[in-house]
Amino acid sequence: MIFGLEFPPIENLVEWPNWFGPKDSFYGFNKIAFISLVAIVATSVLFILGNRKRSMVPKGAQNLVESSVAFIRDGIVLETMGPDGMRYLPYLVSLFFFILIGNIFEVIPFFHMPANARMAGPAVLALITWAYYIAVGLKHQGPKYFINAIAPPGVPKALYILVVPIEFLSTFIVRPFSLAVRLFANMLAGHILLVTFSVLCITLFTASLLALVLPLSFFMLVALTGFEVMVAFLQAYIFTILAAVYIGSSMHAEH
Amino acid sequence: MLALVNVFAEAAATDVNQAVAEATAKNPILPVMNEMFWTLVFFAILWALMKFVLLPPVMRTFKERADKVRDDQQAAEAADTARVDRLEQYEAGLAGARSEAVKLIEQARAEGDAERRVQVGAAEADVASLRTEAAAEIAGAKERARGELTSSITDIAVGAAEAVVQKSIDRSAQVSVVEDYVAQAGKN
Numbered sequence: 265m266i267f268g269l270e271f272p273p274i275e276n277l278v279e280w281p282n283w284f285g286p287k288d289s290f291y292g293f294n295k296i297a298f299i300s301l302v303a304i305v306a307t308s309v310l311f312i313l314g315n316r317k318r319s320m321v322p323k324g325a326q327n328l329v330e331s332s333v334a335f336i337r338d339g340i341v342l343e344t345m346g347p348d349g350m351r352y353l354p355y356l357v358s359l360f361f362f363i364l365i366g367n368i369f370e371v372i373p374f375f376h377m378p379a380n381a382r383m384a385g386p387a388v389l390a391l392i393t394w395a396y397y398i399a400v401g402l403k404h405q406g407p408k409y410f411i412n413a414i415a416p417p418g419v420p421k422a423l424y425i426l427v428v429p430i431e432f433l434s435t436f437i438v439r440p441f442s443l444a445v446r447l448f449a450n451m452l453a454g455h456i457l458l459v460t461f462s463v464l465c466i467t468l469f470t471a472s473l474l475a476l477v478l479p480l481s482f483f484m485l486v487a488l489t490g491f492e493v494m495v496a497f498l499q500a501y502i503f504t505i506l507a508a509v510y511i512g513s514s515m516h517a518e519h
Numbered sequence: 520m521l522a523l524v525n526v527f528a529e530a531a532a533t534d535v536n537q538a539v540a541e542a543t544a545k546n547p548i549l550p551v552m553n554e555m556f557w558t559l560v561f562f563a564i565l566w567a568l569m570k571f572v573l574l575p576p577v578m579r580t581f582k583e584r585a586d587k588v589r590d591d592q593q594a595a596e597a598a599d600t601a602r603v604d605r606l607e608q609y610e611a612g613l614a615g616a617r618s619e620a621v622k623l624i625e626q627a628r629a630e631g632d633a634e635r636r637v638q639v640g641a642a643e644a645d646v647a648s649l650r651t652e653a654a655a656e657i658a659g660a661k662e663r664a665r666g667e668l669t670s671s672i673t674d675i676a677v678g679a680a681e682a683v684v685q686k687s688i689d690r691s692a693q694v695s696v697v698e699d700y701v702a703q704a705g706k707n
Binding site for chain 1: 547548549550551552553554555556557558559560561562564565566568569570572573574576577578580581583584587
């Protein structure tokens with residue numbers, strides 16, 4: 265109870281029971297897993313519709329698919345990695361759509377839960393990205409990648425005492441952690457905000473004078489819903505562009 | 520004593536472990552294994568689909584469109600070059616036709632001048648011939664008139680003399696006198 269509001273416990277907002285599978289099993293399928301499944305189904309359906317009647321002048325689903333891919337290709341891959349990064353486009357497009365659709369479920373009626381407001385999704389995606397950019401570094405630079413990553417050439421030797429631990433922490437520890445936490449925290453915060461104003465609206469929907477404040481609360485709920493749509497897109501973009509930057513930085517030794 | 524400490528220590532450890540376990544189980548921030556598993560599985564599927572099934576047609580469309588744009592641009596540039604060539608050919612043809620026309624005009628003018636000169640020459644010759652004929656006719660007419668005049672004057676003079684002298688005068692003898700007179704008068 266906060267200022268008279270009956271606010272649900274946090275675990276009630278983000279934890280979902282399994283639809284099938286034992287409670288603590290590794291394959292228990294719940295709402296979050298279902299949203300992840302919808303993410304691949306929706307992305308696949310969108311691309312299949314877009315690829316069904318390909319024409320030189322795109323329309324409808326083809327236009328949406330091509331605009332999205334062109335946005336990631338021109339705005340992320342070519343900007344951060346150049347033409348050499350085109351081979352990583354499938355990974356980055358998958359990442360973008362998987363996160364975006366997972367996020368957008370925050371405002372979809374009857375779901376109202378972003379998959380990335382749970383730490384599992386962002387953590388897995390961050391770990392895959394972490395493994396991926398290390399693999400790219402090893403592929404392009406060989407074992408010297410680790411040396412180049414933590415001891416960039418051109419730095420005065422005395423500074424290596426400071427630079428090596430900082431670069432090690434930054435590149436191999438902080439990057440995946442910050443990737444995961446940024447996405448998770450933003451989506452969780454947005455989810456809690458929407459829940460808060462929803463609860464406020466329900467509480468104010470009474471026959472008392474409190475009902476006078478209801479329009480304000482409802483307006484905030486609508487405005488925040490729109491804001492969360494933007495956040496959903498923005499967080500997908502940020503995660504994808506950071507993944508591209510990390511992969512791009514692994515392709516060549518830093519100067 | 521030591522056993523008592525161990526008992527307490529074990530009890531404390533058990534409490535701590537339980538507390539940690541409860542906190543971990545209830546902590547909504549920590550990732551849970553089943554969600555990680557499904558995220559990993561579904562993302563891996565999406566990545567594979569994207570790489571092998573979903574994205575290649577889009578990239579092919581991009582490539583075909585870029586090729587078409589490039590081909591159309593090249594065709595437009597070729598058409599433009601052809602247009603410029605054709606224009607140059609047309610202008611060269613036009614200049615040739617112009618010079619040919621000037622040449623023909625000059626040739627026609629020269630031919631016209633030559634024809635005119637021939638015609639004028641012929642006309643002048645005709646005129647001279649007509650003039651000669653006319654002069655001859657005039658001379659003939661003059662001669663005839665003079666003969667008629669001489670005859671008339673002779674007749675008048677003889678008639679007048681016969682009237683004056685009241686006798687007949689030999690006309691043939693007077694003709695030469697009158698002719699001399701007329702000839703003399705014509706000279707004066």
